[in-house]
Amino acid sequence: MSGTDILKQVEASLPSKAEVTESRFEGASVAVFSKNLKFVMEAPEYLREVAKNMKLRVEARADKSLLVTPEEAQEKISRLIGEAGITDIFFDTHRSRVIVEVEKPSLVLGPRGTGYGKVNEIKEKTGWTPVIQRKPPLKSDIITTIRKILTKNSKDRADFLHKVGMRIYAEGKEPKWIRASFLGASREVGRSAVLVQTPESRVLLDCGINVAASGEDAFPVLDTPEFRIDRLDAVVLSHAHLDHCGFVPFLYKYGFEGPVYCSRPTLPLSTLLQLDALEVAQREGKTIPYSSKDIEAAVLHTIATPEEEVTNITPDVRLTLYNAGHMLGSNIVHLHVGEGFYNLVYTGDFKYGPSRLHDPAHNQFLRVEGVIMESTYGGRDNLQVSRADAEDQLLDAVKEVAGKGGKMLIPVLGAGRAQEVMLIIEAAVREGRLPEMPIYVDGIVWDATAIYTTYPEFLHKSIRRAVFSHEANPLLNPIFRRVGGQKEREEMMAKDESCIIMATSGMLTGGPSVFYFSHMATNPNNAVAFVNYQAEGTLGRRVMRQPKDIILSTRNSARAVMPLNAKIYSVQGFSGHSDHKQIMAYLNNMTPRPNNVMVVHGEASKALELATKIRTTMRIHAKAPLLLEAIRLK
Numbered sequence: 001m002s003g004t005d006i007l008k009q010v011e012a013s014l015p016s017k018a019e020v021t022e023s024r025f026e027g028a029s030v031a032v033f034s035k036n037l038k039f040v041m042e043a044p045e046y047l048r049e050v051a052k053n054m055k056l057r058v059e060a061r062a063d064k065s066l067l068v069t070p071e072e073a074q075e076k077i078s079r080l081i082g083e084a085g086i087t088d089i090f091f092d093t094h095r096s097r098v099i100v101e102v103e104k105p106s107l108v109l110g111p112r113g114t115g116y117g118k119v120n121e122i123k124e125k126t127g128w129t130p131v132i133q134r135k136p137p138l139k140s141d142i143i144t145t146i147r148k149i150l151t152k153n154s155k156d157r158a159d160f161l162h163k164v165g166m167r168i169y170a171e172g173k174e175p176k177w178i179r180a181s182f183l184g185a186s187r188e189v190g191r192s193a194v195l196v197q198t199p200e201s202r203v204l205l206d207c208g209i210n211v212a213a214s215g216e217d218a219f220p221v222l223d224t225p226e227f228r229i230d231r232l233d234a235v236v237l238s239h240a241h242l243d244h245c246g247f248v249p250f251l252y253k254y255g256f257e258g259p260v261y262c263s264r265p266t267l268p269l270s271t272l273l274q275l276d277a278l279e280v281a282q283r284e285g286k287t288i289p290y291s292s293k294d295i296e297a298a299v300l301h302t303i304a305t306p307e308e309e310v311t312n313i314t315p316d317v318r319l320t321l322y323n324a325g326h327m328l329g330s331n332i333v334h335l336h337v338g339e340g341f342y343n344l345v346y347t348g349d350f351k352y353g354p355s356r357l358h359d360p361a362h363n364q365f366l367r368v369e370g371v372i373m374e375s376t377y378g379g380r381d382n383l384q385v386s387r388a389d390a391e392d393q394l395l396d397a398v399k400e401v402a403g404k405g406g407k408m409l410i411p412v413l414g415a416g417r418a419q420e421v422m423l424i425i426e427a428a429v430r431e432g433r434l435p436e437m438p439i440y441v442d443g444i445v446w447d448a449t450a451i452y453t454t455y456p457e458f459l460h461k462s463i464r465r466a467v468f469s470h471e472a473n474p475l476l477n478p479i480f481r482r483v484g485g486q487k488e489r490e491e492m493m494a495k496d497e498s499c500i501i502m503a504t505s506g507m508l509t510g511g512p513s514v515f516y517f518s519h520m521a522t523n524p525n526n527a528v529a530f531v532n533y534q535a536e537g538t539l540g541r542r543v544m545r546q547p548k549d550i551i552l553s554t555r556n557s558a559r560a561v562m563p564l565n566a567k568i569y570s571v572q573g574f575s576g577h578s579d580h581k582q583i584m585a586y587l588n589n590m591t592p593r594p595n596n597v598m599v600v601h602g603e604a605s606k607a608l609e610l611a612t613k614i615r616t617t618m619r620i621h622a623k624a625p626l627l628l629e630a631i632r633l634k
């Protein structure tokens with residue numbers, strides 16, 4: 001059945017009083033617009049049946065002739081749910097939706113999102129279907145900007161979503177083969193990109209850059225015969241780190257018009273990190289082959305996808321996202337191809353172990369045959385110390401620096417370890433295990449934290465409990481101070497005070513962490529604590545080896561040599577990645593047991609070691625594919 005037939009059948013299955021004026025796809029689901037408000041209110045009753053029979057999500061909305069003006073709607077909505085603290089209202093005109101940002105969504109939706117009373121009342125009194133969203137507890141320009149882009153382009157967005165639906169429900173044949181081409185992250189960390197093809201579909205899993213590489217090695221290999229941008233159906237992002245999403249805007253620059261699927265938090269986080277990468281590159285005279293316009297195009301084409309819900313993304317591919325435990329909104333990607341023809345799990349980056357921020361990665365599936373798996377810490381000797389030991393190491397280091405009156409720099413990726421380390425420090429200060437001292441959180445880390453606090457439902461169950469019972473999110477503790485700009489940074493460096501500074505980039509490849517480092521390196525009272533992976537070729541990796549002198553290349557490629565006197569710590573235990581043991585445990589405990597493992601996203605020796613270990617101990621076919629290798633999965 002084609003898309004047009006599906007829409008016809010949905011309309012035909014509704015009673016005549018539905019007075020449908022139009023029905024349209026919104027991605028994989030359908031919206032029917034009705035001239036009868038009473039029917040819109042009663043619709044869930046009818047639509048449940050339709051959804052069950054046709055395996056399709058259908059929603060009824062009011063035809064635009066029934067909508068009150070935005071001014072009137074705003075006034076009525078304020079009257080109805082003002083107590084929830086309305087902070088912003090956006091009208092998505094072409095979809096008859098109004099996005100209402102409130103301080104306390106639970107007052108409108110009920111504690112578990114079940115209280116539809118007020119939502120229905122708004123619909124009944126205004127015609128508009130309300131979408132209630134949480135106001136970011138810390139101001140987030142990115143979230144506001146994204147909402148504006150989506151509502152300003154309401155018509156384009158609606159047309160795009162319809163086009164996506166028509167493609168998903170195009171008639172296709174049952175697949176006879178499936179293959180995966182490795183366009184990046186093969187025996188290296190960075191530029192993740194795997195093209196999954198069937199006779200019917202082409203889906204790209206991640207599209208990242210290698211922040212540590214230069215020239216064409218920094219990007220996935222897209223000039224290969226099997227990759228054609230005009231035939232690409234969809235991109236699925238595992239998470240927002242640039243080595244997984246940093247090349248997505250490039251696709252739009254060169255004509256991609258299809259969707260990007262990812263979790264709700266991944267959209268603002270990836271946008272934030274892409275914009276930051278662009279800004280850092282411009283400041284440092286490097287080039288990134290896309291502009292902010294292309295990032296905006298990516299936003300307009302992104303479909304935020306709920307976790308653990310099956311979504312059709314092409315005629316023969318169904319997507320389900322599961323928690324990966326690596327960062328906010330990070331996902332294990334499950335693709336179900338055909339009607340039980342093949343099931344592929346792509347882990348992205350994942351943590352199968354304890355952390356303060358997230359629950360461990362999901363590994364229970366209905367079906368799995370193939371697994372594409374990361375191996376950042378996959379080598380046999382990559383064994384992380386226990387969480388408790390790692391936390392002690394970090395806190396001891398901070399205490400030592402504080403004792404000497406020095407400053408402690410913690411280079412972090414904007415999102416992920418930064419917030420994990422914030423939680424460790426917050427708990428230590430609260431429990432009196434650390435002396436009070438200023439904790440500076442630099443620009444983008446702060447912006448990312450604002451996004452973290454907007455989506456508490458994606459955080460560890462203990463934080464969820466804290467937030468939903470007494471609204472106390474530890475990330476909002478006032479001990480954290482925001483650094484807004486360069487002037488403040490210079491003042492901090494000039495001041496004789498002991499402090500902790502958390503700044504990007506995490507591998508000292510650019511951004512404020514390099515500025516701080518260049519001001520702190522010569523003083524033996526200062527220290528640098530690395531908490532995440534340092535890629536070969538980065539300043540971070542060189543510093544970690546603790547040479548006597550360090551060479552810094554500055555903006556105009558001039559080079560400065562300075563003695564490295566600051567103490568260097570490398571604390572491995574709270575990586576967002578699984579260590580060797582955790583990777584093996586993840587695979588060992590996976591249900592059902594897969595029969596083919598492809599190891600990616602690890603240095604050659606680690607990827608190869610891990611593949612060998614899987615083959616020999618688990619007797620599962622495993623290999624570390626080369627760049628541009630294509631594997632027929634079935």
Ligand SMILES: [Zn+2]
Nearest residue numbers: 239241326349
């Ligand atoms: Zn990552």
